[in-house]
Amino acid sequence: MDKSQMExxxxxxxxxxxxxxxxxxxLQCLNPKVNHYKKNEYIAIAGETFEGIGILxxxxxxxxxxxxxxxxxxxxxxxTGGMFGEMAAFSSKQRHWxxxxxxxxxxxxxxxxxxKMIGTCEKICSSxxxxxMNLHQIISDKAILLNKxxxxxxxxxxxxxxxxxxxxxxxxxxxxxxxxxxxxxELADFLNVTxxxxxxxxxxxxxxxxxxxxxxxxxxxxxxxxxxxxxRSL
Numbered sequence: 001m002d003k004s005q006m007e008x009x010x011x012x013x014x015x016x017x018x019x020x021x022x023x024x025x026x027l028q029c030l031n032p033k034v035n036h037y038k039k040n041e042y043i044a045i046a047g048e049t050f051e052g053i054g055i056l057x058x059x060x061x062x063x064x065x066x067x068x069x070x071x072x073x074x075x076x077x078x079x080t081g082g083m084f085g086e087m088a089a090f091s092s093k094q095r096h097w098x099x100x101x102x103x104x105x106x107x108x109x110x111x112x113x114x115x116k117m118i119g120t121c122e123k124i125c126s127s128x129x130x131x132x133m134n135l136h137q138i139i140s141d142k143a144i145l146l147n148k149x150x151x152x153x154x155x156x157x158x159x160x161x162x163x164x165x166x167x168x169x170x171x172x173x174x175x176x177x178x179x180x181x182x183x184x185x186e187l188a189d190f191l192n193v194t195x196x197x198x199x200x201x202x203x204x205x206x207x208x209x210x211x212x213x214x215x216x217x218x219x220x221x222x223x224x225x226x227x228x229x230x231x232r233s234l
Contacts, residue, residue, distance in 0.1 A: 005057040005108060012055060012081040014134050022127040029128075033111040043101040043109055044085070050097055052111040053085045059107030062186065064100050074189040075099055075149065077181060086139050089114035153192060158201045160233025161191045163226045166211065166218070176220045183216075 009015050009023055018026065033052070037043050043054065043061055056078050063075040063084055078084060078101070088098045118132055155161045165187070169178055180187065188195040205211050210226060212219040220226060 005110075008057060008080060012083070013138055014055065014083060014131065016134055017130050018127045026127060026131065030112055030116050035109050035111070037103040037107045037109065039103055039105045041103050041107075043103055043107065044097045044099075046097050046100045048097055050085065050088060050095055052113050053083060053089050053117070054101065055110045055112065056080050056082045057108040057110050060104040061101050061107055061109075062104055064102065064189070065098075066100070072189050073192050074182070074186055076145065077104075077186075083138060086114075086135065087142055090118075152190075155233045157233055158191070158193050158197055159205065159229055161193065162198065162201060162205070163210075163229040164233070165191065166220060167223070167226055167230060170220055170223065176223070178218060180216050180218055 006020070006023070010018065010020060015023060034057070035043075037059075044051070046065065058080055060080070061078040061082070061084075063078065065073050065075055067073070084099075084101055085097070088096075117135060152161055152164065155164060169181070170176060182190060184199065185195050188198045191198065202211070202213065206213065208225075210220075210222045210229075212221055
């Protein structure tokens with residue numbers, strides 16, 4: 001792991017509150033494995049042997065699942081500092097990757113043994129307890145996000161799903177105009193709809209004056225109208 005990657009670790013949720021000096025000592029204890037991946041290369045494949053909790057040191061990646069028919073659904077997007085695999089790390093039944101992780105661009109990933117993370121620290125690191133607490137919080141937050149994903153699946157109409165997503169992005173960005181965090185096909189997978197159907201619905205909503213868009217940029221023109229759509233979809 002190079003110096004620039006090390007400097008990014010304190011901003012990662014898993015290492016929040018841990019100083020750089022403590023991190024150096026902790027990593028010697030945790031003995032992480034660092035791998036590099038090219039764009040569109042598989043970082044983890046559902047069903048294969050679980051290797052440990054992964055943390056993106058650089059790049060972006062996407063976590064996906066496929067149903068029995070081979071239809072892909074995006075579970076989440078990962079940016080630098082993002083973590084994956086923690087939900088299955090301590091399961092007594094799950095010994096394989098529960099989902100597939102694919103690099104969206106060149107990525108560097110650090111893998112950590114979950115047992116070393118929660119086990120007795122050989123060097124008795126003072127920050128090891130904080131690391132465990134951070135891990136518990138991350139797992140809890142991830143469970144809440146999965147519940148949010150279930151809410152999307154419960155919305156039957158494409159318009160309702162899209163309006164819900166756009167309003168959440170509006171709240172997150174604090175602006176009516178923002179750059180979509182996903183490409184069109186990725187958004188379709190995330191909302192569990194087909195891309196042509198999603199594109200048609202976006203065009204209809206544009207024609208009705210609800211939204212406007214150009215490439216990845218989108219403008220929410222009628223916030224109240226979007227809210228009414230969401231209410232009717234509940």
